[in-house]
Amino acid sequence: MSLLEVRDLRVAYGAIEAIKGISLDVEEGQVVTLIGTNGAGKTTTLRTLSGLLRPVAGQVLFDGARLDKLKAHEIVARGVAHAPEGRRIFPLMTVEENLELGAYSRKGEAIAQDVAEVFERFPRLHERRAQKAGTLSGGEQQMLAIGRALMSRPRLLMLDEPSMGLSPIMIQLIFDTVAELKAAGTTILLVEQNASAALALADTGYVLETGRVVLTGTGPDLLTDENVRKAYLGED
Amino acid sequence: MQQFFQQLSDGLVLGALYALIALGYTMVYGIVQLINFAHGEIFMVGAFGGYTLYHYVLPSSLPSGIALLLVLLVAMLTSALLAAFVERVAYRPLRNAPRLAPLITAIGVSIALQESIRLFYPNGSVGKPFPQLFPRGTVDLGGVTLTYVDLFVISLALVLMLTLRTFVFRSATGRAMRATAQDPDTARLMGVDTDRIIVITFVLGGLLAGAAGVLQGMIASPIDFKIGFIAGLKAFTAAVLGGIGNITGAVLGGFTLGIVEALATQYVPNGSALKDSFAFVVLVLVLVFRPTGLLGESVRSRA
Ligand SMILES: Nc1ncnc2c1ncn2[C@@H]1O[C@H](COP(=O)(O)OP(=O)(O)O)[C@@H](O)[C@H]1O
Numbered sequence: 001m002s003l004l005e006v007r008d009l010r011v012a013y014g015a016i017e018a019i020k021g022i023s024l025d026v027e028e029g030q031v032v033t034l035i036g037t038n039g040a041g042k043t044t045t046l047r048t049l050s051g052l053l054r055p056v057a058g059q060v061l062f063d064g065a066r067l068d069k070l071k072a073h074e075i076v077a078r079g080v081a082h083a084p085e086g087r088r089i090f091p092l093m094t095v096e097e098n099l100e101l102g103a104y105s106r107k108g109e110a111i112a113q114d115v116a117e118v119f120e121r122f123p124r125l126h127e128r129r130a131q132k133a134g135t136l137s138g139g140e141q142q143m144l145a146i147g148r149a150l151m152s153r154p155r156l157l158m159l160d161e162p163s164m165g166l167s168p169i170m171i172q173l174i175f176d177t178v179a180e181l182k183a184a185g186t187t188i189l190l191v192e193q194n195a196s197a198a199l200a201l202a203d204t205g206y207v208l209e210t211g212r213v214v215l216t217g218t219g220p221d222l223l224t225d226e227n228v229r230k231a232y233l234g235e236d
Numbered sequence: 237m238q239q240f241f242q243q244l245s246d247g248l249v250l251g252a253l254y255a256l257i258a259l260g261y262t263m264v265y266g267i268v269q270l271i272n273f274a275h276g277e278i279f280m281v282g283a284f285g286g287y288t289l290y291h292y293v294l295p296s297s298l299p300s301g302i303a304l305l306l307v308l309l310v311a312m313l314t315s316a317l318l319a320a321f322v323e324r325v326a327y328r329p330l331r332n333a334p335r336l337a338p339l340i341t342a343i344g345v346s347i348a349l350q351e352s353i354r355l356f357y358p359n360g361s362v363g364k365p366f367p368q369l370f371p372r373g374t375v376d377l378g379g380v381t382l383t384y385v386d387l388f389v390i391s392l393a394l395v396l397m398l399t400l401r402t403f404v405f406r407s408a409t410g411r412a413m414r415a416t417a418q419d420p421d422t423a424r425l426m427g428v429d430t431d432r433i434i435v436i437t438f439v440l441g442g443l444l445a446g447a448a449g450v451l452q453g454m455i456a457s458p459i460d461f462k463i464g465f466i467a468g469l470k471a472f473t474a475a476v477l478g479g480i481g482n483i484t485g486a487v488l489g490g491f492t493l494g495i496v497e498a499l500a501t502q503y504v505p506n507g508s509a510l511k512d513s514f515a516f517v518v519l520v521l522v523l524v525f526r527p528t529g530l531l532g533e534s535v536r537s538r539a
């Protein structure tokens with residue numbers, strides 16, 4: 001049984017169906033990536049998985065239990081963390097407060113230890129821990145968004161376009177981080193427009209087009225697939 | 237000069253009252269972007285809750301200090317429960333409705349609460365003399381006379397405001413409140429039950445409004461079903477003046493408005509007859525010249 005099973009999910013904004021029945025699986029310990037052009041429905045999918053949107057139909061099973069009827073805060077408590085598109089750090093709170101909010105669903109003293117661990121992973125954040133998060137650079141904000149998501153000690157980490165709008169150096173750093181998390185056994189559902197970097201890391205990839213899965217395969221297979229190369233890796 | 241300082245200190249007393257009520261407007265606005273026009277009535281019903289306890293429940297043999305404490309607690313609880321109830325039945329169902337719907341509902345709730353007291357409270361259309369439980373007496377500070385009650389009003393207001401501040405800026409729940417004000421969806425992704433946070437915000441506003449209801453009874457007895465209307469509008473003005481959504485702003489706006497009103501009453505010709513109109517002059521001036529208020533920038537970004 002997969003850790004996450006999505007079955008025939010449909011999501012609509014009013015009368016407009018943005019997700020037209022997608023199914024996907026994430027095995028424990030895997031990195032699964034969802035790629036596709038702008039507007040394909042990647043963000044909508046993640047927002048539905050984390051309970052911010054209600055599906056019209058379909059099922060989401062996490063560790064065998066239904067998630068699709070739960071509220072967002074209950075889903076976090078089950079172990080699903082979501083670093084949203086655009087980072088969405090709390091700009092008027094300090095770096096440290098942002099991290100502590102990431103642990104809101106948890107109790108106990110281990111929180112301080114996990115904050116220290118995030119600071120170890122991202123020394124830049126440690127330097128800026130008392131600074132308002134809104135003053136951070138885009139790359140630092142992304143580190144904070146990932147660190148904040150890790151603070152809930154998730155069993156599934158969902159990242160929505162973590163490399164968006166970053167400099168090449170920062171993009172490299174973010175993908176290195178994802179690779180480290182993978183090596184440490186973290187289960188990750190990664191949404192990216194940077195398809196080649198995402199597929200290079202992924203065990204499995206799903207290609208989304210206007211709300212449907214049009215192609216599935218292992219990361220390496222998709223990376224060499226001719227259609228994928230044409231459509232998403234900018235080759236012709 | 238002495239006259240000036242006397243008015244100034246009277247202004248502080250009024251301002252403390254406005255600030256307490258303004259905090260409820262501003263916190264609710266910060267969290268759900270709703271002007272809760274029923275907040276003045278939540279204050280008024282709190283005052284009636286305290287009055288009811290004293291008049292119908294407490295034995296007259298009770299020492300007045302203990303009676304005052306109980307009146308205060310019951311008034312605060314009455315307003316807090318009422319605020320939570322109003323949120324639950326009137327505003328929550330409209331959470332995703334167009335902004336005008338909850339606003340009009342708030343006005344409806346306000347009228348409903350006023351009329352409920354007028355019609356269903358025993359002899360509800362008549363003013364009620366509020367129990368004066370605090371020792372009488374005055375202190376003279378270099379020619380400026382303050383009653384013990386004045387000092388109590390200011391002190392209690394300050395204690396409550398500092399407690400609120402500590403809660404909002406130091407506790408985990410307060411942090412979740414600020415997160416919800418800044419970005420509700422992302423707060424939910426952190427595991428914050430935003431519905432619960434919204435109720436807590438109404439409850440906090442209610443607790444302060446209930447305390448203000450008792451203070452109002454202490455400085456301006458009698459109380460009646462209409463006191464929430466004027467006090468509510470003035471506190472709303474104070475919240476806008478400070479920058480609605482901003483907690484520090486509400487306190488600053490409350491005290492500024494209280495002082496402006498006290499000074500204008502003294503120094504504007506025929507000022508005491510116009511007493512209740514200065515707040516609206518202030519409101520209009522703020523809306524015209526600085527609609528974001530003294531401390532307001534982007535409203536959604538602060539609790
Ligand atoms: N809040 C919204 N209201 C209406 N339509 C939306 C909303 N958000 C996204 N959409 C539409 O849903 C589709 C999928 O969008 P999205 O999930 O953001 O795609 P992606 O993340 O793959 O770029 C697009 O057609 C987009 O215009």
Ligand SMILES: [Mg+2]
Pocket residue numbers: 042043044085161
């Ligand atoms: Mg997207």
